[in-house]
Amino acid sequence: MSAAEGTSKPAVLVTGGAGYVGSHVCKALDRAGFLPVVYDNLATGHRWAVKWGPLEEGDVRDSGRLETVLRRYRATAVLHFAALSLVGASAKQPLDYYDVNVNGALSLAFAMQASGLRRLVFSSTCAVYGMPATMPISEDAPTLPVNVYGRTKLAAENLFSDLARAGTLDVVMLRYFNAAGADRDGEIGEAHDPESHLIPLAIQAALGEGKPLSLFGTDYPTPDGTCLRDYIHVEDLADAHLKALQLLETTSGAHAFNLGTGIGVSVRDVLAAVGKLAGKPVPVIESPRREGDPPQLYASPAKAERALGWKAAETHIESMVGSAINWHRKARSAA
Numbered sequence: 001m002s003a004a005e006g007t008s009k010p011a012v013l014v015t016g017g018a019g020y021v022g023s024h025v026c027k028a029l030d031r032a033g034f035l036p037v038v039y040d041n042l043a044t045g046h047r048w049a050v051k052w053g054p055l056e057e058g059d060v061r062d063s064g065r066l067e068t069v070l071r072r073y074r075a076t077a078v079l080h081f082a083a084l085s086l087v088g089a090s091a092k093q094p095l096d097y098y099d100v101n102v103n104g105a106l107s108l109a110f111a112m113q114a115s116g117l118r119r120l121v122f123s124s125t126c127a128v129y130g131m132p133a134t135m136p137i138s139e140d141a142p143t144l145p146v147n148v149y150g151r152t153k154l155a156a157e158n159l160f161s162d163l164a165r166a167g168t169l170d171v172v173m174l175r176y177f178n179a180a181g182a183d184r185d186g187e188i189g190e191a192h193d194p195e196s197h198l199i200p201l202a203i204q205a206a207l208g209e210g211k212p213l214s215l216f217g218t219d220y221p222t223p224d225g226t227c228l229r230d231y232i233h234v235e236d237l238a239d240a241h242l243k244a245l246q247l248l249e250t251t252s253g254a255h256a257f258n259l260g261t262g263i264g265v266s267v268r269d270v271l272a273a274v275g276k277l278a279g280k281p282v283p284v285i286e287s288p289r290r291e292g293d294p295p296q297l298y299a300s301p302a303k304a305e306r307a308l309g310w311k312a313a314e315t316h317i318e319s320m321v322g323s324a325i326n327w328h329r330k331a332r333s334a335a
Ligand SMILES: NC(=O)c1ccc[n+]([C@@H]2O[C@H](COP(=O)([O-])OP(=O)(O)OC[C@H]3O[C@@H](n4cnc5c(N)ncnc54)[C@H](O)[C@@H]3O)[C@@H](O)[C@H]2O)c1
Pocket: 015, 016, 017, 018, 019, 020, 021, 022, 039, 040, 041, 042, 043, 044, 045, 046, 058, 059, 060, 061, 080, 081, 082, 083, 084, 085, 100, 104, 123, 124, 125, 126, 175, 176, 177, 178, 179, 180
């Protein structure tokens, strides 16, 4: 592997590395001996979350600038997180979502090709499956996304797979289920504004810092009537990215993996965990279903275990929620 200028560490370009999942992966990369070079336009990410390598401000749609940065650091691989990723917003701003998520993927592919770089790890999503008929979801389930966000991520997957088939790119596509929790040292965590995800909203509601939590749907065909999701700790996601880089050292082509625990956790289970760990119940307003929410989504992580050598170390929702509350309290007291 070639090394970054001024350091003996191999450089990895991390688009979207100032965001929630990307920043946790940067910390893991640093610990594993890589130099994470963050390439981010700070649309939803934060300067303070870039702690383990340089920040190159830029837009993924700017292929020329991407190429310059790839060459300057002699990057050995790219981890591509940069995206717009809110399901609801994607229906209202489809052009923006196609532009950043699909045009951004094309722009990156051109920059990688121009600089002779083949290794890519792509942040994909369980949203590519839509509303699958059978659970748990394996990678060969039909990909029939039901929202614009999922369709843009699938379009990017298709682009990267086609390039791999043509022999010009090697890619691992990691289909995350619901990213949850925070760095256990409390250095970084989830900080979206506006926030739409269940766990941070429930924490804010329990601590009296936000509105009561609107519980979207209590009449689903699930054991307690609320949606089941597969929450996966963000540090486990980070570990999977290191494993994906290892796989790319020995394997070519395109490979997709589900990243989840394999356990379906209901919204009420999450709220109970938050209430217990916050020491105060989450104030809840039972509300109608949110459009486009599948009743249940949980992974079969068997392929990731077999072919990537990865398995979630954290499977308890209370521990995941605990790390999120810990970070939330620390961030609030520092503010
Ligand atoms: N959080 C989840 O539960 C989840 C689940 C499945 C998949 N994903 C995927 O994981 C990735 C990261 O998600 P996240 O939750 O960390 O989101 P995030 O919004 O916290 O991070 C995205 C980062 O990309 C940057 N970015 C956005 N547009 C850009 C552009 N045009 N040019 C350069 N940088 C840009 C943002 O500033 C931000 O730092 C996304 O690709 C998302 O689709 C997330």
